[in-house]
Amino acid sequence: MSVATATRQESLAVPFSPRWLAERLSGAVLHVVVIGLTVAWMVPAIGLLITSLRLPSDIANSGWWTALSPPFKFTVDNYSQMLQASNLGQGFFNSFMISIPAVIIPVTIAAFAAYAFSWMKFPGRDWIFLALVGLLAVPLQLTFIPVTTVFVKLGFTPDHLTAIGLPPFIPLWLAHAGYGLPFSIYLLANFFRALPSDLFESAEIDGAGMLTVFFRIVVPLSVPAIASLVIFQFLWVWNDLLVALIYVGGTPNVAPVTVSLVNLVGSYGQNYQLLTAAAFFSMIVPLVVFLSLQRYFVRGILAGSVKG
C-alpha cells in the first residue's frame, strides 16, 4: 500500500525537480529515522546478548562493546552451563501448562464480559465497568495473603489438588485470570464498542442468536485486539515469577521456567552472568508467540463493512 502511494506521489513530480528531490529525501530520512530509532532501541538488548557470550571476568572488567573488537573471546559457556542446570525441561513444561490456561481463561472470560459490557444493557453497567478499570490499580502484592488464606481453607493448594487428581496449577490459573481480567475486559470492551452497531442489528434480523453473533461476528472481527491481548497476557504470565511462587510455590515439579532460571544465580549473586544467557533463552517462546500472532495485525479488518 505504501508502495502504491509512493509511486503515485512520484508520478506527480517531475524527475529531478525540487519537489522530486524533496520527496526522495523525505523517503530517505524516513528510513534513516526508522532504522536509527530501532538500532538505538536495540542497544541494551544487543549489550545483553554480547554480554551473555562473554567470560565472567571480562564482563566485570570491561564494557560489552570491547568484545566487538579483536581479540574475540566469545564463549557459549554461559549457555551450556544454563542448559545443564537441572529441571529446565520440567520448568518449560510447567511454564506451558501454566501459561496456556492462564491466557485462555482470562481472554475468553474477558471476551464474554466485554461483549456484555459493550452490547448489552443492564443496570449499573457503566459503574461496574469503571470499577473494573479501577481494579487495574490494585497492587497485587496486597492480595496475596487474603487470597492464599482462602485458598488454603478451600484446599486449593498444589499438594491437595495433586492428591485428589487435579492439576496443581488451578490456583495459579485463576490468579492470573483474576489479575489479568480488568485489563483484558477494558481492552476488548473498547474494541468491541467500536464495532458498527448495524452489524449487530443486521445479524439480529437475520436470526443470529447471541452465541452466533459472538462467535461468528464479534470474535472474527476482533482478531487484532484479541491477538494483542493474547500476546500481552502470555508475556506477563510467562515472565511472571512472584505470582507463581505465591500460588504454587517454587518446588521443581510445579515451578515455571522463570524460577529455574532465576535460581541459577547464587544467593550472593554468584554466576549472575548465567542470567544474561537465561534472559535470551526464556525470551524465545514469547517471541515466537509474538511473531506468529503478528500476522493478525492486519489493516482494515472492518473495511467494506459499513463505509460506502
Add this chain to the structure above:
Amino acid sequence: MDWSVLLTDLPTLVAVVIGVPAVLAAYIVGGEYLVRRLPDKNRPAVRPWIWVAPALLLVAGFLVLPAAGTIVQSFQDNRGNFVAFTNFGNQLGGFPTGGAWIAIRDNLFWLIFYTLFVLAFGLLLAVLFDRVPYEKIVKSLIFLPMAISSVATVIIWKFMYAYQPPGQPQTGTLNFLLSTVFHQDPRTWIQDTTPILGLLPLNNLAIIAAAVWGIVGFSMVILSAALKGIPGDLLEAARVDGAGEITIFRRVIFPLMMPTVVVVGTTLVIFALKAFDTVYAMTNGNYDTDVLANRMYKLLYQHFPSDYANASAVAVILLATVIPVLIFNLRQFRAVEARR
C-alpha cells in the same frame, strides 16, 4: 532434558488442552441454553449477568475483596482496633519529605514522564513503521524488550548505567558514551539525584527510562493495531487532497486513534501508579526514588512483623489517585455511547 515428565504430568496436560477450553465453552453454551428457556421478556435482564458472571466472580475474589479488606484495614491498627485516620496521618504527615511524600512525588514523576514517553514513543514508532516495507521486522525488534523478564531488564539496565571512576575504562554503555563521545565525567545514574531541567532527579529519570524501554512495545502494538484500523482509502484521499503527512497525522490519524490512545493512556497511568518491579530491583526506594507500591511492599513484606495498617493506608492512597482517571474514562465511555 527429561521428557518422561510428559507422562507423569499427563492429567495436567489433558486438563490444559481439553479441560479448560471445554469448561469455558460448556459454560457459555449452557448459560445461553438456559437463557433461551426463559420467557422472551426476561431474557434481556438475565443474559448480561450470565456473560459477565465468571469475570465478576474472579475479579471479586482476587481483587475486590482484598481491596475492600485493605480499605477497612487502613482505618485500623495491626491489632484490628479502629484508629480513624492515624495511618493516613503517618503517611501524609511531614510534607514534603516525611511519610509517603517522597513516594508520592516520585509516583507523580512516573505518572507524567512514564506515561508521556511510552505514549509518545509508541505512537511515533507505530506511525513511522507503518510507512516502511520492513515494518514487521522493526516492530518485532522494538517489541523484543517486552519478551524479556523484568529481572533480566534490570540486569540489562544495570549494565547500561554501570559506573567506574573517571579516567577508568567505563563498563556502562551510557558512561562510555558520555566519556568518549561527550568528554564528560561519568555519572552514577541510579544514585545521582541532580534534577534534570530543574525538576526530575536524574536517578528517577534513569529508572523510568528502563521501565519505558521495557513497555514501549506494548503501546506500539496496540496503537499500531488501531492505526491499521483506519481505512487506507481515507489516508489516500487526504494525500490526494494535498494534505502533508503531518497534517494527515494531526487531522485524520490522531483523532481516529483517540479512543485507543485513551485506552493505552489509561492503562499506562495505572501502570505508572503501580510502578514496582523496576524500582524494587534497582534501588528499593533508596536515593529518593521510592514509589507507593514499593513502600507498601516494604511495609508488608520487609517489615517484621508486617505493618498491614500502614501498608493499607499507602494502598488506599494509591487507589484513590485512580479516581480522576476513572472519571475521565466514564466521560469518554459515554461520549462513544452517544455517538453510535
Add this chain to the structure above:
Amino acid sequence: MASVTYDHVVKRYTADVTVVKDFNVEIKDKEFMVLVGPSGCGKSTALRMLAGLEAITEGQIRIGDRVVNNVAAKDRDIAMVFQSYALYPHMSVYDNMAFPLQMQRMPKSDIDKRVKNASRILGLDNFLKRKPRALSGGQRQRVALGRAIVRSPKVFLLDEPLSNLDAKLRGQTRIELQKLHRDLETTFIYVTHDQVEAMTMGDRIAIMNAGILQQVGTPGDIYDHPANLFVAGFIGSPTMNFVPVTTSDSTAKASGFEVKLPKSVPAGKGTLGFRPESVTDRISDQTGTLDMKVDVVERLGSDQFLYGQVGSDSVTARVDPKMKVEPGDTVHLGLDTRTLHLFDSQTEQALI
C-alpha cells in the same frame, strides 16, 4: 398477506424525549411505501420498531394480522437493508448472503439455490467469492439487497439504502429497486430523507416531522394537496413560495400583490403558498398578476427559474426558457389561482 399496520405507536426514550408520537399508518400488501422526512424526524425509529430493533413504548405494530410488539426480530419475517449495508466484512459475498439462511438452519442445497438465484437477479454472479472490501459501493449495496432477497421475507425494510452512492448510481439503483419491487411482489417500506426518491419510487408516501406523521398519500396527492405548511415546503423542488397575506372573504393581500382565492375564507392572517410553476409569464383569466424585481436568473435549458422580490417577499417563478430576462429587470408575471394554497398562520394547516 403482508400488510403492515402502525396503530397509535409511540416511542419514548425518557419522559420528555419522545421521538415517535401517535403514529398511525396502514401499509397495504405489496405496496411500496416511502417514509420521508428530515433527519431526526423519527422515520428510522419507526422503521426500526417494525424491524424489532427498538422496543415499542405504546401502541401496536401488526404485520398482517399478527401483533409483533413482542416478537423477536428474526421471527417477524422481515428483511432489512441498512444505510451502511452492514455487510460482514470477514465473510465472502456468498457467505454474507447465506448467513441469514444458515441461521434458519436451511439445508445447504437450498441455501445454494437461493443465493445463486439472488445473485443472478442482482448481477453478482462473478463476485460471490470476494470479500466486501474488494467491491465497489454499488456492488456492496447490491450484496446488502441480496442478503435481504434470499430470505423472501414478507416485508422489505430499506433504511436510506442509496445515500452512500454517488448521484448517477443513485438514479440507476432507484430504477432497479422499483423493478425489484415489481418482480418480488412484496411489501417494501423505504425510509429516506430525499423527497425526490420518495416522489419517484413510492406508491404512497408518509411524511414525518418531529415524530409526528404529517400526511400519507400518493405522490401526486401530496404534491397537489399538501396537508400543511411543512409538507408543502418539504415536497417539491424548488420549494413552494410562501408569502404572508391578509385575507378577507376571497382575496388575499400580500405586500406586493393581491390575488383572488378560489374560495372564500374567514378574514385574518395566513400564509399563501404557490409552487414556482404557478408563477409564469402566461397571463390569462385564470391568473392573478404580480410584478417581480429579478435578482437571479437560472437557465436550465428546459426551464428558466427567476428568483426575486415581490414587494417585500421572496418569490421563485418558472418561466418560458425563451423569455429574455436579466437580473435587475422587473417583470410582469401571472399567478395561477387554481393552484393556490392557503395555510392558517397559527395551525399551519391547509385552508385551501
Add this chain to the structure above:
Amino acid sequence: MRSSSLIRALVVTMAAVFATVACGGGGTANAGSVKVMATWTGVEQASFMAVMKPFTDSTGITLQYEASRDQDALLTTRVAAGNPPDLAAAPSPTLLTNFAKTGKVKALNNVVDMTALQSEVSKTWIDLGEPTGDGKLYQVFSWVALKGLIWYDPKNFQAKGYNVPNSWDSLLQLQQTIKSGGTTPWCIALESGAASGWPGSDWVKEIVLSQSGPSVYDNWWQGKQKWTSPEIKLAWQTWGQILGANDANVYGGSKTMVSTNFADGGTPLFQNPPKCYMHNQASFITANFQSADPQAVAGTDYNFFPLPDITSQFAGAHVVSGDAWSMFNDTPQAEKMIKYLTTADAQAIWVKRGGKISPDNKVPLEDYPDALSKSTAQILVQTKIGKYDAGDLMPTDMKNAYWGAVLKFAQNQGQLNSILASLDAVQAKAYTS
C-alpha cells in the same frame, strides 16, 4: 441442532477429562516428605542437595525443596495463609524470630539433642536460637559465616612489599603507605539492590564490637544505646578514618562506592595494575571470586586477614552471621530432618564442598577444602567474643534506616551528626511495636 451436538461433544470430553485426572492422581512415597524453603539457589542449591542426599537415601523421605530470594514475601504469605513449609532456612534470623514471637514455629528443645548441641556449638548460637528468652529453642544454625575479613591479593602485597597488619595502628599505617604509593587502599561496594548499604553497615558494627565491646554492641542493637552516644559515634568516625576525608581512601570515591554491587566489590583488587589493595567482606565472598575467575587458587590468588582488634580488651571479637532453621510443622519427617541438620556429619558435607563454615566443633578442620577456609573456621572456633550481625537483630525499620544512613554517610561524612540524630529518631519508634 448444531449446538446440541456441540454440547454432546463437550459432555463426552469433560467425562474423559475427569476420568483421566481421577486415575492419574499421584501418590507420595510411604515415608512421607518434608517441604523445605530456603534461599539457596545455583551452586548453593546443589550443595544443599548433596547435604540432604544421605538423609533422603537412608530414610526414604522425599524432599520438596523450594528456593527463592523473595523469601520474605513468600514465607510471610504462606505463614499468614496457614500453609507454611515444614522447615525454613533463612540467611538472617529476623524473619524467623518474628514467627517465633507470634507462635508460628515449633520449639525444638525436645526435637534436637540439646546436650549434644550445647557441647558442640558455641553459646552464641544457642542464645540466638532462643529469641523469646523463655528457654525455648526456636532456631538452630547449620552453617555460619565470619564477617570482618579483609581480602587482598597476596601477589600484589608481595610485589609492593606490604605486610599483613596485625594491629589497628598498623592497618592505618598500611593504608597510609598504599595511599602515598599513588593507589587507593580500599575497595568498598555498597550497592545491593533492595538491600543497598549493608556492606558498609558491616564495617560499622565490626568497629563497634571491636572498639567498645560486646555490652555496648548488645545494648546498641537492642535499642538501649543511642546512636548519638559517644561509642557509636566514635565507630562511625573510625570508619570515616578508613574512608578518608572525602572518601579519598576508597577507589572511585563515594560515587563508585554507592554504585558498585557488593558482588563485584573485590574485582578491582585483581585488576592489573590493582585499583585497590584491601576489601572488607564476609567469608562467603570467595564464591564470587571463584565464579568471576574459576582458575583462581585460594591462598595464592586471594587471601584474607581478620580486621585487626581496636581495643585490646576486646581482642578476638568477631561479628558472625548464619543460616537459621525453624520448624513450622512438627511432622515426624520434619523433626527427623532438623535433627539431621544439627549433626556434624550433615554440616561437614557442605563444608567439604566449600563456601560454608560449620558452627559445630565436631566438624574437623581437615574437612575444609583449603587452607583459607580452614583458617576461617579456626578463627570462628577460637572466637572469644562472637556476636551476631547487629543489623539483622534490629527491628526492620531500624535496620533499613541503618543501611540508608550508611549510604548517606558514604556520600557526605560531614553530615554524621544529623544522620545519627535521625537514626535516634527511628530508634525511638522502631522498638515499640
